[in-house]
Amino acid sequence: MNKDKINFKNLILSKINRKLTLLFIIVGFVAPALAIYYFYTISIESFAVDITNDQTNLLRTIAAGILILIAIDAGFIGFLISKTISKPIKELCDATHKVDKGNYSIRLETKSCDEIGELANAFNKTTANLAKIREERQEIDRAKTEFLSITSHELRSPMTPMKAQLQMLIQEYFGKLSKDQKKSLEIIMRNADRLDNIISDFLEISRIEAARLKFNFQETDIAQIVEETIDFMKAFAKEKNIKLTTQIETLPIIEVDSGRLSQVLRNLVNNAIKFSERNSKIEISTKLDKDCILFSVRDYGCGLTYENQIRIFEPFYQVESAARRKHGGTGLGLAICRGIVESQNGNIWVESKPSKGSKFSFTIPLEPVRDIKPIKVLFSNKNTIERKIKEEFKTVLGPLGQYEFDELKNKNAIDKNELEGYINFLIEKFIISNKCGEDFKSRINKIFGNEKDIINNNYDSYSEYNKGELSI
């Protein structure tokens, strides 16, 4: 009963025009009622005594009839008036929802010059500004990638004569060198090489970020690529007497860029060799995993702490500065691997325990992704989102939250769908209550929602907006 009452109230009061119509009916009823009441009493008095009962009744009926007519009339007029007010408000409301979804090209028509017209004007101005800001941000983003690409090329040019002259000196083109001279030149050479590696990695990143990464898909026998890559890496493993073993399941022939696949594998195996002790082993395995192929590289080296596991795919993050000096490398290898794997809709992650070794895994889909999307490698906003999500985890799950979050992060499962699945799992297992879970979900969604605009700040969603522009 109570519920019905509320519904009735909602039914009337949820819409401006219904509210106003009701108000007009009431006013249209009360005002003439008062007028007629006075008119009636005054006329009764002025008719003196000889007024008959019939006449009184007639007067009363007429009065009531007039009252009802006026009320209906007032209600009708009220409905029309309120419609003119509520219609533009409804339009404004719809438009705001569209802006929320990222359609900044929407404009309201301003027919009237009253407050509502002003509001519509202000709305149009604000939306135009938002569109401008977004455009500027995209421009900055493009400029960043462009800058990276241009500077890398410009840095590379002087490397050419530098390295050429250095090599000529070392190879004694210009006469014999003393031992010390040779040593000094070798140090220069080694660092020139390192600088050059950083520059080429930067170029690679600028390609990934601008979706200019080229994939040359060909039907390939994955097993052969893996074997070839591992054979190539054996030469490096030999220096530390590390054994490389492969375990390859029978795999379907799929279309893949063998160069890129080999690049990622080489990188992971190279890292594994770097962080392995002498005389240890590295296991490389490849198998079919649902609709993708799963590659993993397992080493028995020094392993990674939680903190390191989480940050290992960040650009320039290296486990220790001492290790960096010892192992060389640019600190961009894994970030590039992530870029390559993710631009093929694959996943890359690490499982590890300090002093027990690490296992790096990545997947590639059976169907190649030809429409390459830009992936943010440098200055990605992933960190901000992840920090916020981590806070939520800690609020909901307490100290356990941190651990759970890290676990998910290691599996690279910090995306909207994966998190939703995870929260559903928590609810199923009665770890958190249903309501708590739903709240958790909506807050997580909000974090992604808030950042949506930034995440979508790439060219493919840009074309979506353009489509929106055409339809309006």
Place this chain on the structure above:
Amino acid sequence: MSKKILVVDDEEDIRKSVQKILEINGYDVLTANDGDECLKKAEEFKPDLILLDIMMPGISIDEVVKQLKNIKIAFMSVVRISDARKRGLCSQDNIMDFFQKPFNVNDLIDRVELILNEYQT
């Protein structure tokens, strides 16, 4: 008689470096600093091989390559071979190799030797 190589690059330091490397290894080396000079010297000296930078001011590289159909060419560039292919630069038969800058001196010598020997046979 030693083989003649024309080195074309708009950067003097690169020209000089490559010239020195090749001269020490027994080649006759001429240099040019842009496409126009390259065409002029190619006409005049009939080199056995042209080492050609892809990005130079002046006449477009496509035009230069089109006019040099009878001389072996190897590109030198900071961009990658895939980018050059995309621009349709590597389609001609006389284009023999692609040296990614910065190159390795020994590698350069080995590959130049290979190209010139192939040419002979």
